[in-house]
Amino acid sequence: MSFAVCFNFLKRMYVNRKPTPVSAALALHLASVCLLPLFSTLFLSTVSALAQDWVRTGSGLGVERVRLAVPDFKPANADPLNTALLKTFNDTFWNDLDNSGVVDLVSKSFYPLQAPGNPTEVTFGVWNSPPPNAAMLAFGNLAVTGGKVVAQGWLYDVKNTASPSVLGKQYADLPTEDSARIMAHKFADEIILRLGGGIPGIAESKIFFVSDRSGHKEIWMMDYDGSNQRQLTHQGSISLSPRISPDGARLAFSSLTKSGWDILMYSTELNRLVSFPHFGGTNLSPSWSPDGARLAFSSSRGGHSAIFVCDSSGGNLHPMTTGRGPDVSPAWNRKTGAQIAFVSGSIGLPQVYTMEADGTNQQRMTDQGYAVSPNWSPNGQFLTLAWIRKYGPGEPGSSDIYLMDIASKQWVQLTHDGGRNDFPSWSPDGRHIVFQSSRSGKEEIWEMLADGTKLHQLTFTGRNSQPNWSWK
């Protein structure tokens, strides 16, 4: 029975992918990595021995990932610009696929010396059998011609020699590094869409965050892989909690103005602030409803900090909580828009709660410790949050990123490597989580797969915090 519960947990997480039948070995594997933390009360005797095991809810569990070989794209002519653009393209393309969580990239050391640059050069036998033993092959060429950079890419099912072509794409743009990077993102997303259960890739998504590198905490943005970092706001005070609207056109954030903490609105299309009402009191941590029509945020305009909801224009403001304790950090259910998770300190240390979007049916989700920064998964079934489970004198617990199943309140711990980890934000495809961590010695932004693997750092300059992933 417990096996089934754990399996269902995983199945819900990766709902768009069909798990293969569970073999005995896999079941044991699941038991060791999944069951113990989730059902520790049922397995008290074994918990003590294995409590230190790290949890892997792994996107690779229950399914086999496609083995994909990705030889470097080749130059199609002798233009001198090709070398630099090819390096950018190949690095970006490999990185996108490697971080996607949906394929196993075949190590380049197994590749034959002659890589194909177009379909006529593909030799199926050297790819579909060991050592590469690839199921899929992504290949192509790139060249600067006629003042443009042109890339051609193919995805071949090399096990199906009769009808191998899965995908063929051509891209053309100005011959810049940015163009090469965008082409790589686009082609990687096409492959991930086909090999990842029909979920669009995230290579063109953006991450908004707070950085102090200008001397003040301002709102910045970057590509999902950490490239192309740029400053958006120039308030010169303290700006926090960026939240991008579902359509990507507006960015809500809280900023210290002359009159106090206000919700401000930045247009990513006009590249400037646009008007938004001044509510009075301390206004913090905005959150968009998935239809983009409403904002939830924390306000003390009524005397005590409570969760308020207003229209996206700032009208029709009304309170959702009674404000007995500090109520802050609302997060709308991204799938349904029917619920809001939030943080309340009404009973002592902050805990994560959920409520219906009309304020009714408040449910406490966390049972102990210091729980903050909830963020809803795109499929609406999970929360990720920052949690110090053991908290208090003599228990210097670390703040780690957790994942919680809404229906069962079962949780798994995703980070273990020390430092303070906070403000997790889910990627549009639900496979990745970006968060802030002090594990490198100062607050920086890190990204990982939603099972805690493929951890890597995205920012390195200044202190960077409160990442917020775009909705698409």
Added chain:
Amino acid sequence: MGNRKKINMKQHTLQSVATAFALGSILMIGACHKKAAPPPPPPPPPPPAPTASISVSPDTIQQGQSATLSWQTSNATDVSIDGVGAVQPSGSQQVTPNDSTTYHLTAKGTGGTQDATTRLTVTPPPAAAAPPPPSPSEEDLFGQSVKDIYFEYDKSDIRSDQQAAIQADAQFLNQHTEINFTVEGHCDSRGSTEYNLALGDQRASSVKSALVAAGVSSNRVKTISYGKEKPFCMEETESCWQQNRRGHLVYQK
């Protein structure tokens, strides 16, 4: 050239002859006068002349201080000091001039008149002491008198050991009703940015409520939360964390 030398020599000879003649004439006249005048009668003994001296001690004072003027005379019948008037032949007196003064003593007697002077230098007082000391500004008084309110971890209610500070603050603020001020809510570095801003807001509100309850008009008080954005102390120790968990009262200009 040879001609001019001869002429000069001839002129020199003529001058020497004339000088010798003149000297001889003067000597002959003087000898004749001495023999002709009788000796004068001896003069009568003069009456004793008055003597006078005057001094001041110290000879330099600051404005507002006094000095002692002392004088002595002899053989004088009429002694006076300018600006003081007639005085005893000898004596002393306290003087407190505003400016530097030269004291001029005149001693008159049958034997004549004798003057003596002394000078007393008066320096201006030090600059700081020149105007009367200013009363401290409201802002200074606020800074000296008003105490910050400290909080327990993750709490925003006023701790019992902070009640005295609240009462003292309220007393001062009720005596200086023209002062407006801001209560800043601060938190320690632990915990999450957003939650700490909300917590800091509650702390600032708690301090405001307690002051209002103690009679301070609420429209004099603004509140602002800084959460953990502006710590007073940067170390990761309990004493430092306690420094950062506070309601900080700031004079509003």
